[in-house]
Amino acid sequence: MTTSTTAGEAAGATATRAEVCAVACAELFRGDGEIVAAAVAGFVPMLGSRLARATFEPGLLTTDGRPALSAEPVPLGRPATEIEGWLPFRDHLWLVLNGRRHVIMGPVQIDAFGNTNISCIGDWARPSRQLLGVRGGPGNTLLNTTSYWVPKHSTRVFTGTVDFVSGLGHDRGAHEIRAVVSNLAVLDFATPDRRMRLRSVHPGVTVDDVVANTGFELAVPDEVPETRLPTGDELRVMREVLDPKGLREREVPS
Numbered sequence: 001m002t003t004s005t006t007a008g009e010a011a012g013a014t015a016t017r018a019e020v021c022a023v024a025c026a027e028l029f030r031g032d033g034e035i036v037a038a039a040v041a042g043f044v045p046m047l048g049s050r051l052a053r054a055t056f057e058p059g060l061l062t063t064d065g066r067p068a069l070s071a072e073p074v075p076l077g078r079p080a081t082e083i084e085g086w087l088p089f090r091d092h093l094w095l096v097l098n099g100r101r102h103v104i105m106g107p108v109q110i111d112a113f114g115n116t117n118i119s120c121i122g123d124w125a126r127p128s129r130q131l132l133g134v135r136g137g138p139g140n141t142l143l144n145t146t147s148y149w150v151p152k153h154s155t156r157v158f159t160g161t162v163d164f165v166s167g168l169g170h171d172r173g174a175h176e177i178r179a180v181v182s183n184l185a186v187l188d189f190a191t192p193d194r195r196m197r198l199r200s201v202h203p204g205v206t207v208d209d210v211v212a213n214t215g216f217e218l219a220v221p222d223e224v225p226e227t228r229l230p231t232g233d234e235l236r237v238m239r240e241v242l243d244p245k246g247l248r249e250r251e252v253p254s
Helices: 005-012 017-027 044-054 089-097 137-143 207-212 232-242
Strands: 034-040 068-070 084-088 099-106 145-150 176-183 185-188 197-201
Touching: 005 068, 017 145, 044 099, 044 145, 044 176, 068 099, 068 185, 068 197, 089 137, 089 207, 145 207, 176 232, 185 232
Parallel strands: 034 099, 099 145, 145 176
Antiparallel strands: 068 084, 176 185, 185 197
């Protein structure tokens, strides 16, 4: 084993849960190539998309959260200073319609097939809580690769039935629900009936922890690996370049 590998492993061992989650979000974009990464669900997935571009997926197109396509991955909370293109709303809609985007959204509820709710809690005619509405959920899930970020994994979010379908799951014709990253685990739909499966648990989390905080039966393989740790270089890029203010830790406190 080389000294550099040992150093990388030692650096990875110091990673916080938020950094493990950010790397898991970055991995969602591996192999996507030159498409727009629309990580709209929070600091952690936004950091993940920019980390992917800064390391193993250089063709990925990232924005500064505004209409600017940034020439380099931009630190969280800052506008782009070097711009390689503009993406006004009408052009963004063209990309959605033509499947040239991978979006990470944040569900209020998600079921075993990936149907999600961001519209309301309770009966549609008289909800106990009114939320955002469907927003871009139907178009995103029907036409684009979609993933999800859940900063607090619980039975309130991972529920047997969603109160209103805002985003389509695999049983309703979704294009591709690639994976769900939560503060506990990574989950996907790599099962014959496209039900949710436990792909990996984050360091310090057990399979029982995930099962107890999920409101439906998960597909659980006989062997569930740990989510990979960040490399030393990935930690450096996150801490020194992309998120020196530590905004990631606000979503997933250590």
